Structures are given as structure tokens and as C-alpha cells.
Amino acid sequence: MDTELFTWHTQSDTLNDFKVGLTLAQNSGAKSLLVLTCNQNNYPEKELSSLLSDCPLKLFGGIYPMLTLQDSLLKQGALIIGFKDNFDVTLFSQLNHVNNEDCLEKLITSTLEQKYNFSGHDNFLIFYDALIGNMEGFVDCLFECLDHGINIAGGGAGSLDFIQRPCIFTNQGIHSNAVLLVTLPRKLNTSVAHGWSTFQGPFLVTETQGQTVKSLDYRPAYEVYCQTIESTSEHKFNNAEFSDIAKYFPLGIEDINNNLIVRDPILAHDNNLQCVGNIPINSMVYLLEGNTETLIYATEQAAFTAFPELSQTTISTTMVFDCLSRVLFLEDEFEKELNVIAKHCPSPALFGVISLGEIANSQSGAIRLLNKSIVISSW
Amino acid sequence: MNKALFIISLQHELAMAIGNKLDLKAMLKVFLKVCFNRLDLTSAHIHIYCDQSGMPSKVIPLESTSYQHLLSIPKNKRGQAWSQNLTLKSFVEQLDNDQKNISFQCENGQYLFGFIIPNHGLLTFETHYALGEEVQKALQPVLQKLATSCYTSLVHDSLVKEAHSRQLIEEKVAFQAQHDGLTGLFNRQHINHLLGSAIEDAHINRKIGSVLFIDLNSFKPINDSMGHAVGDKILLTLSNRLHSLSSEYIDIGRFGSDEFIILLKNLSIDYQETVNQLIEQINQLLTIPFVIDANSYKLTCSIGYAFFPLQSSTVNNLIKFSDIAMYEAKRAKSQCGRKYQAAMSEKIKNRLDYVDDMKQGLEQDDFKLFYQAQFNHYGDIIGAEALLRWQHPVHGMESPAVYIPIAEESDLILAIGQWVLEQACRDIKKLEKFTLPNSFNKVSINISAKQLMQADFQEKILNAIKQNDIPAERLGLELTENLLVENIEDSIKLIASLKEKSIECAIDDFGTGYSSLTYLKRIPASVLKIDRSFVANIAQCKESAAIASMIISLGKTLKMDILAEGVETLEEFNSLKDLGCYHYQGFYFSTPLPFDEFTQLLSLKTNNE
Numbered sequence: 001m002d003t004e005l006f007t008w009h010t011q012s013d014t015l016n017d018f019k020v021g022l023t024l025a026q027n028s029g030a031k032s033l034l035v036l037t038c039n040q041n042n043y044p045e046k047e048l049s050s051l052l053s054d055c056p057l058k059l060f061g062g063i064y065p066m067l068t069l070q071d072s073l074l075k076q077g078a079l080i081i082g083f084k085d086n087f088d089v090t091l092f093s094q095l096n097h098v099n100n101e102d103c104l105e106k107l108i109t110s111t112l113e114q115k116y117n118f119s120g121h122d123n124f125l126i127f128y129d130a131l132i133g134n135m136e137g138f139v140d141c142l143f144e145c146l147d148h149g150i151n152i153a154g155g156g157a158g159s160l161d162f163i164q165r166p167c168i169f170t171n172q173g174i175h176s177n178a179v180l181l182v183t184l185p186r187k188l189n190t191s192v193a194h195g196w197s198t199f200q201g202p203f204l205v206t207e208t209q210g211q212t213v214k215s216l217d218y219r220p221a222y223e224v225y226c227q228t229i230e231s232t233s234e235h236k237f238n239n240a241e242f243s244d245i246a247k248y249f250p251l252g253i254e255d256i257n258n259n260l261i262v263r264d265p266i267l268a269h270d271n272n273l274q275c276v277g278n279i280p281i282n283s284m285v286y287l288l289e290g291n292t293e294t295l296i297y298a299t300e301q302a303a304f305t306a307f308p309e310l311s312q313t314t315i316s317t318t319m320v321f322d323c324l325s326r327v328l329f330l331e332d333e334f335e336k337e338l339n340v341i342a343k344h345c346p347s348p349a350l351f352g353v354i355s356l357g358e359i360a361n362s363q364s365g366a367i368r369l370l371n372k373s374i375v376i377s378s379w
Numbered sequence: 380m381n382k383a384l385f386i387i388s389l390q391h392e393l394a395m396a397i398g399n400k401l402d403l404k405a406m407l408k409v410f411l412k413v414c415f416n417r418l419d420l421t422s423a424h425i426h427i428y429c430d431q432s433g434m435p436s437k438v439i440p441l442e443s444t445s446y447q448h449l450l451s452i453p454k455n456k457r458g459q460a461w462s463q464n465l466t467l468k469s470f471v472e473q474l475d476n477d478q479k480n481i482s483f484q485c486e487n488g489q490y491l492f493g494f495i496i497p498n499h500g501l502l503t504f505e506t507h508y509a510l511g512e513e514v515q516k517a518l519q520p521v522l523q524k525l526a527t528s529c530y531t532s533l534v535h536d537s538l539v540k541e542a543h544s545r546q547l548i549e550e551k552v553a554f555q556a557q558h559d560g561l562t563g564l565f566n567r568q569h570i571n572h573l574l575g576s577a578i579e580d581a582h583i584n585r586k587i588g589s590v591l592f593i594d595l596n597s598f599k600p601i602n603d604s605m606g607h608a609v610g611d612k613i614l615l616t617l618s619n620r621l622h623s624l625s626s627e628y629i630d631i632g633r634f635g636s637d638e639f640i641i642l643l644k645n646l647s648i649d650y651q652e653t654v655n656q657l658i659e660q661i662n663q664l665l666t667i668p669f670v671i672d673a674n675s676y677k678l679t680c681s682i683g684y685a686f687f688p689l690q691s692s693t694v695n696n697l698i699k700f701s702d703i704a705m706y707e708a709k710r711a712k713s714q715c716g717r718k719y720q721a722a723m724s725e726k727i728k729n730r731l732d733y734v735d736d737m738k739q740g741l742e743q744d745d746f747k748l749f750y751q752a753q754f755n756h757y758g759d760i761i762g763a764e765a766l767l768r769w770q771h772p773v774h775g776m777e778s779p780a781v782y783i784p785i786a787e788e789s790d791l792i793l794a795i796g797q798w799v800l801e802q803a804c805r806d807i808k809k810l811e812k813f814t815l816p817n818s819f820n821k822v823s824i825n826i827s828a829k830q831l832m833q834a835d836f837q838e839k840i841l842n843a844i845k846q847n848d849i850p851a852e853r854l855g856l857e858l859t860e861n862l863l864v865e866n867i868e869d870s871i872k873l874i875a876s877l878k879e880k881s882i883e884c885a886i887d888d889f890g891t892g893y894s895s896l897t898y899l900k901r902i903p904a905s906v907l908k909i910d911r912s913f914v915a916n917i918a919q920c921k922e923s924a925a926i927a928s929m930i931i932s933l934g935k936t937l938k939m940d941i942l943a944e945g946v947e948t949l950e951e952f953n954s955l956k957d958l959g960c961y962h963y964q965g966f967y968f969s970t971p972l973p974f975d976e977f978t979q980l981l982s983l984k985t986n987n988e
Contacts, residue, residue, distance in 0.1 A: 117455075117458060119458050120458075140412065140416075143452075143453055144452050144453045144454055145453070145454060146453065147453060147455050147456065147457065147458060149456065149457060202381060202384060202385070202388075204384075204388055254385065255417070255419045256385075256389070256417065256418050256419050256510075256511075256514065257419055257508055259419070280392065280413070280416070280417070281392070281395065282388055282391045282392035282395055283388065283392060283417070284384065284385055284388045362419065363419070363507055364419045364420055364421045364506065364507050365421045365422075365507070366415065366416075366419075366420070366421070
């Protein structure tokens with residue numbers, strides 16, 4: 001049942017070493033290649049792009065802050081997985097030029113029509129440039145246009161420094177402002193976890209603009225956020241970088257079934273909180289808290305769900321999309337997270353990316369953009 | 380407490396999502412999306428009440444009103460549109476019947492919840508969990524607000540449609556006010572307006588402009604013979620061709636019937652050259668045949684033009700000048716166009732004065748009929764041709780070659796023709812009182828094109844005969860072959876009808892036109908008159924003799940009498956006689972004579988018998 005027949009990785013940051021791996025992959029008998037590289041590599045963009053363009057096999061993937069292989073974290077280097085199936089790859093590019101919902105819908109509809117709306121395909125991986133302006137709008141629209149009942153998993157590519165650079169791989173080279181949709185030959189199972197729980201709140205979101213929360217309970221959002229944390233913990237914002245404290249206290253939108261969608265406040269400016277992902281006006285948000293134990297416990301629960309004993313023999317490939325904020329939060333203990341997954345994972349191939357935002361289906365079936373979460377996907 | 384706050388915030392968020400867009404579908408989509416995300420739905424659907432034409436209904440639904448699927452999130456289920464989904468269909472049907480909130484658990488464990496959007500439609504949610512009753516209740520005021528927003532959107536939509544259709548009508552009216560209904564080119568009023576503006580611009584920018592007046596040659600016969608539908612198609616085709624010439628500085632308009640105006644603006648010093656090139660282009664456009672209903676038509680045109688502000692700065696003058704120049708081009712049969720010259724107006728003025736003189740002459744009885752006797756080879760008078768003579772008060776005796784074409788250009792020819800008819804009939808009446816030679820048959824009068832085109836022409840002839848109480852066979856009509864061929868079918872009918880009433884027709888100036896022998900065979904005329912040009916010097920000129928011989932043979936074949944005109948010498952007489960022509964008219968026999976002298980000639984001949 002193996003769908004992949006080639007796995008190669010390197011921790012070297014040179015393009016020459018990567019080239020060796022790519023050549024081996026091309027001669028492995030694989031028909032499609034998943035190519036993942038770390039953003040800290042010293043890969044000249046132009047040369048990398050021409051290497052990808054020259055590859056005769058179907059190729060997809062991207063540049064991520066870090067990679068994972070089994071229970072190891074790769075901070076530099078590359079990972080190439082060769083599949084024996086010819087995967088279908090669809091690129092949605094130049095999304096920075098798509099200014100409104102109607103244009104977005106037209107772009108997605110026309111692209112899907114070219115692919116006969118993926119008739120007969122329900123399982124997808126999604127790789128995207130994490131710095132696309134309206135990824136959540138894209139995801140909503142994609143779900144609207146694709147179909148009811150699809151399974152999807154993915155994660156945002158890009159750099160640790162949050163500067164936009166080309167980061168999505170196809171046979172045409174490296175793309176920015178792009179989303180890559182890859183059809184999978186087998187059913188995709190996903191399991192999602194974050195390990196965060198409510199700490200303070202709720203707060204009514206009284207003013208927002210996309211991913212920026214301007215006011216909570218009719219007061220400046222940043223002020224409410226800082227005062228709440230300072231009054232209930234030892235953290236003081238005056239003495240520290242915002243992100244050093246904020247990584248412990250994400251925001252959470254509670255849905256009707258008490259599920260929390262985590263939103264990571266990454267920046268504070270003009271008394272506003274800048275998050276990764278939209279926060280709807282008039283929604284209710286909580287301040288969340290977590291620790292190493294809760295996060296890893298949640299990951300282990302997700303692994304249990306992802307790998308039910310009965311299906312263990314049928315799962316051949318597992319790809320993990322793990323949020324960069326979890327690496328920053330767990331620091332040295334991050335490997336524990338990888339260990340609990342590897343412990344329960346029956347797949348011969350277990351690998352993943354450290355992503356900037358994650359994508360998975362919610363329990364209802366809709367596609368959601370997640371923060372500070374881990375998505376375990378297997379097929 | 381948190382649950383209550385959640386529901387209030389949910390209510391608030393959903394309510395705030397209503398009415399953000401004016402278009403009904405867009406407005407409902409925004410609402411549905413918020414529902415979808417906040418209520419963690421699997422799918423969401425809106426069906427809307429529609430009127431009999433299938434459009435969303437503004438008014439409270441009647442029993443006969445039906446609902447239609449409007450939108451779903453996501454759009455499809457397993458590749459199939461939700462509007463085709465049987466489970467959803469039957470659920471919505473039940474919801475519509477019950478007209479109250481309902482729910483249903485599907486076989487796969489999913490739930491369907493249905494809500495009424497008061498007076499406007501049905502809302503369905505699919506969930507993977509049971510939607511709490513308190514949430515369902517919380518939706519009621521939201522749905523009421525949604526209904527109000529639906530109404531607002533529909534009212535807005537109908538206002539937009541109304542404004543749009545009004546705009547379309549206004550645009551249509553504005554277009555019609557400026558354009559010709561048949562061809563779509565600018566109409567006369569708008570061309571006048573454009574010309575006015577162009578004249579102003581020419582003054583301001585120190586530029587030159589030109590007005591070209593185009594008139595199709597011989598278009599009327601096509602319209603008359605093939606019908607206006609064919610004529611209109613030709614005009615439309617030509618208009619499309621002319622329109623290809625239009626640009627920022629060239630406006631094309633239809634002035635009326637087969638007349639077109641081209642307005643040229645912003646010309647430089649080489650204006651004459653530009654106009655020449657344009658005329659060449661127009662002629663080029665006409666070289667392509669007009670194929671209408673499998674028939675091919677070849678047309679030419681006459682073009683006159685004038686320049687502004689060089690020749691005038693008033694709209695009326697420029698149109699008039701280019702029209703005058705066009706007539707000059709037509710008269711000269713020129714394809715190169717004619718530029719307006721002041722002398723052309725002078726000529727026209729003189730003509731108008733001349734026409735006035737003719738009118739006056741007619742009133743003051745200055746016109747006379749002279750009669751030129753027609754003879755057989757024995758020297759007997761067999762008839763006479765009535766010839767019009769005018770004693771001009773200043774110029775003296777005027778040549779018919781001068782005044783007849785001028786009279787033909789105006790309607791005066793009709794009055795003159797009528798006078799000739801009546802006078803000839805009066806004279807015939809007088810002749811009847813004499814003892815005429817046995818050989819004398821009739822007096823013939825010449826008929827012009829305009830007379831022939833009169834619908835009551837035959838009636839006028841018969842009336843004149845009746846009023847003067849003369850035998851119809853004493854009057855003959857002479858028509859030129861060109862005149863007959865221009866409207867051949869009507870001419871044949873008319874001549875046949877007159878023949879039935881004993882009025883014979885002669886074909887005048889035969890041999891000078893280009894009539895088809897097929898036509899000639901069908902024209903029931905009695906006499907062919909050999910044109911004087913073939914008679915002059917017939918003894919010396921072999922070609923003339925050959926033509927005359929051919930006409931004589933033709934006449935015999937068609938059983939027509941042959942009469943030679945312009946016989947001036949014994950030699951000509953003998954030659955014609957030798958060729959087999961036995962009827963003659965010309966100075967050799969007699970000059971045209973005033974009536975009294977003609978009667979004397981007749982008396983002389985009678986006495987000799």
C-alpha cells in the first residue's frame with residue numbers, strides 16, 4: 001500500500017547537496033516529488049528555480065521555516081519524498097492582484113473548471129505563501145466552490161522573518177502570492193490539536209479590520225489585552241518584547257460548539273492587535289493559556305485520533321503541519337511533540353513542516369485557517 | 380452567563396451582517412457566510428419566493444407563488460448542484476408547507492434545520508450537531524430583519540431596473556433624434572448641427588472644412604421597378620460602406636432618399652487634395668456591386684462640394700452650395716465631383732428667371748403650336764407633328780432645345796405638356812371642320828418623362844379628346860425610346876391601353892438610345908421614327924444607311940410603320956425610298972408651319988386630289 005517509494009533528506013544548506021538529492025529522486029522511479037526546504041538554506045533563488053524547472057517529474061512543495069522528519073527537527077536542509085503516483089497540481093497565482101471577493105470567486109471558479117472541478121477527487125494537500133493578504137477569504141471561497149465533503153490539510157510557507165519571498169514550488173519555478181492545491185490518490189485523514197484553553201474572557205470584538213483587532217469591549221484592544229494579562233500574571237509588557245509575552249496568550253474565537261479557533265497576536269501597533277487570521281466583528285474572543293504539558297497532551301490526543309489502531313496497516317504516509325509558534329513556545333521541549341507523534345505513527349514515512357498558519361477541515365466539514373495548531377494528516 | 384453572552388453576540392453579529400449589500404443575492408450571501416462560520420455549519424441554503432415570471436417577489440407570497448433555490452454554501456455536494464439534491468428538496472418542500480421552523484436528522488447523522496424568512500423565503504442549515512433551541516429562537520428577530528432587508532433589496536433592484544430601462548429609452552430617443560431610422564447614419568438635423576459646430580471650430584482653429592453632397596444616379600428606377608424594400612437594402616449597404624470612411628474628422632449623414640452628406644473637418648492647406656482623395660474613395664466604394672436578393676446592382680453617384688469658411692460660413696448656404704455643385708456634376712455626368720462656383724448659382728438664378736419667363740409666356744399665350752406635315756412617297760400628307768414654339772419677349776423666337784430641358788427640370792413641363800395636349804386637340808377640332816386629304820391620319824404630340832409618370836396621364840389624354848369632341852385616332856403620341864425604357868413595364872401597359880382606345884404611339888428618335896430589342900418587341904407602338912442623325916447625308920454615309928436599313932427591317936418585322944425625320948434633300952428622300960422607308964418628315968417636304976399656314980397646305984393638297 002505504500003504510495004511513496006523514495007525519501008531523501010539533508011541537513012546541508014548548500015544547493016549542490018540539494019541537487020544531489022533531486023537527481024537521486026529523479027532516478028528513483030518516482031512520478032511525483034514533494035520537495036520541502038528550510039528557509040535558512042543558502043539556496044540562490046535563481047538557481048533553485050531553474051533546478052525545479054528542469055525537473056522532468058511532477059514537483060510540488062515549498063520553503064518552510066523548518067522541517068520535521070520522524071522525530072527530528074531540521075532547521076536547515078531539505079526533504080524530498082518521491083511518490084509512485086502522478087499527482088495533479090493546481091496553482092492559483094498572482095493572488096495579490098485579486099482585490100475583491102467577486103474576482104477571487106471568478107479566479108477560483110475558472111481554475112477549477114479547467115480541472116473539471118476535480119470530479120472524483122476529494123482529498124487535497126494545500127501549500128501556500130503565508131503572507132498572502134487574504135488567505136482566509138481564499139480558503140472560504142475555495143470551500144464554497146470546491147465541494148461539500150472534501151478533505152484537506154496544509155500549511156503556510158515562508159520565512160521566519162515574515163518578509164515575503166517566493167516560497168511555493170512547482171515545475172515552473174518558485175512562486176510568491178500563490179496557493180498550490182495537490183490532489184491525493186487516497187483518502188486523507190486529519191487530526192487537529194492546539195492544547196490551548198480559555199484563561200480570561202469572553203470579550204466582545206467591537207471593532208476589527210480583517211486581521212487587526214481594534215477594540216475589545218469597546219476599549220482599545222491592545223490596552224485590554226495587556227491589562228488583562230498584567231492583572232492576572234507576572235508578565236509586564238513594559239519590560240519585554242510584545243511577542244515574548246504574547247506567545248503565551250493567544251486569542252481564541254469560541255464557536256457554537258465550544259471549540260476554540262486560535263488566533264495568534266503577532267504584533268501590537270497603535271493600540272491594535274495584529275493577528276494571523278481574521279477575527280470577525282461582534283464575535284466573542286477569549287484570552288487563552290497553555291503550557292508544555294497541555295500542548296503536548298493535545299498533540300498526543302490528536303495522534304491517537306489520527307492513527308486508530310484498526311487502520312494502522314493501511315496508513316503509509318503521514319505529513320505533519322506544525323505551527324512555528326509551537327516551536328518557539330515549546331523551545332527545547334518541542335522534540336517531545338515530535339516524539340509523541342512518532343510513537344503512535346504507524347507510517348513508514350513521517351515528515352512535516354513547521355508552518356506559518358495551518359489548514360484543515362473543521363468538524364463541520366468547512367475548511368479553516370488555524371494558528372498555533374498542529375495538523376496531522378495521513379493517507 | 381457566557382452562553383447568554385454568546386447568543387447575544389451571535390444575534391448581534393448575524394444582524395450586523397444583514398443589509399451590507401444592495402443586491403439581493405449578494406446581501407444574502409454575506410449573511411449566509413456569517414451564519415456558516417459562526418454556527419459551524421456543514422452547508423447553508425436559501426430558497427426565495429418568486430413571482431410567475433420567476434423573479435424574486437416583493438409582495439407577500441400568494442398561494443400560487445413558488446420558491447426557487449437561490450444560493451448555497453458550498454455550491455455543490457459531490458459534484459452536484461444543491462438545487463438537485465433530493466434530501467434538501469423534500470426538506471424545503473416540507474418547510475414551505477408547514478410555514479414554521481422544522482428540523483430533521485438525516486441517515487448519516489447530520490441535521491437539517493429549516494427557518495422561514497417572513498414573506499420572502501426559506502433558510503436551511505445543515506449541521507453535524509443539534510442546534511440548540513435557544514439558538515433557534517435567537518434567530519427569529521434576525522430573520523425578521525433579514526426579511527426587511529430582502530424587501531429593501533428587491534425595491535432597490537426594481538428601481539435600478541427602472542432607472543436602467545429609462546436610461547435605455549433616453550439613449551434610444553437621443554439616438555433617434557440624431558440618426559436616420561433606416562441607415563443609422565446621422566440625420567439631416569444632426570448633420571446641420573454638426574456642420575454648425577464644425578464651422579465654429581474652423582473659425583477658432585483656423586482650419587478648413589468641406590461639405591460633400593452625394594446623390595445616387597439612376598436610383599429611382601431601381602426603387603420603382605424592384606420595390607422600396609430592395610432600394611432600402613441598397614441604401615443600407617451603401618451607408619455601411621460610407622460609414623467605413625467616418626473618423627474623428629469625418630461625419631457621415633443621410634440627407635434624404637438617396638442623398639448623403641459627408642462633413643470633412645480639420646482640413647489643412649491641401650484641402651482640395653483631401654477632398655479629391657475622399658471622392659475617389661467614395662467612387663471606389665461604389666465599384667463593388669450591390670448584391671440584393673441574388674440580384675446585382677451597379678450604381679454611380681454625383682458629388683458636389685463646398686468649403687467652409689472659404690465659400691460660406693452658414694449651414695444653409697454650404698448645404699445649398701454643395702447641392703448645386705452636385706447637380707452640376709450630375710448634369711455633366713462627372714464622377715470626379717464638382718466644387719461649387721459662384722457662377723453655378725448665377726446659372727441657377729438665370730434658369731429660375733427663365734422658368735418665370737416661360738410661366739408668363741404660357742399665361743400670355745406666347746407659346747404656339749407649329750405643325751410639320753408628314754408625307755408618304757407619293758407626296759400625300761399623312762399627318763403632322765405638333766411642335767412647340769415660343770416667342771420670347773426679349774430673345775425673340777426661342778429654340779426648343781434651350782427651353783424644353785429647362786422646363787423638364789422644373790414641373791413647368793407638365794403645364795406646358797398639358798397646354799400642348801389641349802391646344803393640339805383644339806386644333807384637331809378645327810381641322811375636322813375642313814375637308815382633309817384622304818391620306819391624312821393624325822396629329823402627333825411629344826410627351827415628356829414627367830408627363831408619362833403622372834398617375835392620371837391617360838385620363839388627361841382622354842379628357843382632352845372628350846372635351847374637344849374629336850376622334851381619338853386623330854391624336855398620336857410620340858415618346859422617346861429612353862423615356863419608355865426607364866419605366867418599361869408601366870410604359871407597355873399604358874401604350875397598350877391607349878392603343879385599345881385608338882390612340883397610337885410612335886417611338887421618337889429611334890436609334891439614339893440603347894433600348895433592348897426584347898423590350899422593343901413588347902412595346903405595342905405603331906410607328907418607329909428614324910432619328911434625323913441617320914437621315915442626314917444618308918446617300919453619302921454608308922453607316923447611316925446601314926442603320927436606317929436595319930431600323931426599316933426591324934419595323935417591318937415588328938409590323939410597325941417607319942417614318943424618317945429630318946429629310947432635307949431629294950437625295951435623302953430617294954435613298955430612304957430605296958431602302959424601303961415610305962413615310963417622311965422634314966424641310967424637303969415642309970417646314971413646321973403655324974396652324975393657319977398648315978391648314979392652307981392641307982387645303983392645297985385636298986384640292987389637288
